[in-house]
Amino acid sequence: MSALGLKIIDESVQQANIWINEVDYRVGLVNKQRAYRLLRAVLHALRDQLTPDTAAHLSAQLPIFVRGIFYEGYNPSSMPAAIRDKDDFIARVVAIFGPEPPEDITGAIGGVFDVLDARLSPGEMAQLRGQMARDIRALFAD
Template sequence: MTHTTISSFTQAAQQAQQWVNELAADLNWSEPRAYHLFRSVLHALRDWLSPEEVADLSAQLPVLVRGVFFEGWQPQESPVWDRKKEDFILRIGRDFEHDMLHDADTAIAAVFRLLDRHISPGEILQVRNSMKKSLRQLWPAH
């Protein structure tokens, strides 16, 4: 039983690292900076979605990524009332105040592409459709 548990932790860490590595490669960024962006976008996305959609999306995230996704979540404050693209980008930008994010649209779109590659098309469609049209435009086209 212990071996399975240790193996599960190892697999969860490897899967999370793979996602961060993919994002770093997509953006030609360092892994720490890619993780910072990934975490920031996950938190903003989580706060823009209804609690029901948060639960549905989280069910498809790797265990360790799911922990990052829920870190600090306050469901009573979700979804954010004013969910415009500009506000989403400002939210991400605040997380990068000491490490200027020069092209937020491209960076955010890279995280959305990563999710698009790893989450079922049906769930991605639900997430996309729950967002304002302007923010939806950052998701990969289907």
């Protein structure tokens, strides 16, 4: 029997925690709240520069609760946003993260991209990389 009565909800909570814990581990934040905020900030910055179709394809591979984080506050009519280069992308992540972002924000963003690389299909990651400006793609692991 499931703790909440619905196996799919319990599994989704577990998967969201796995993703957050993996971000925390890869980035070394030692703080689940900050890891959640980082994952959310990177997903939103990423989502905001994708076409709605590409965002939908990406979201289909996310666990249910992570998908909810991804779509929180989404306005597809204004997408993709004008994120022109790596500095714009980093500034967007910092703005979404809020107070006290990680000191090595570039490395932190790379850590989230590492989690995406480990959890999403290679084809999806290739499509994401293909939509990013060249210097933003440099944030992804090789």
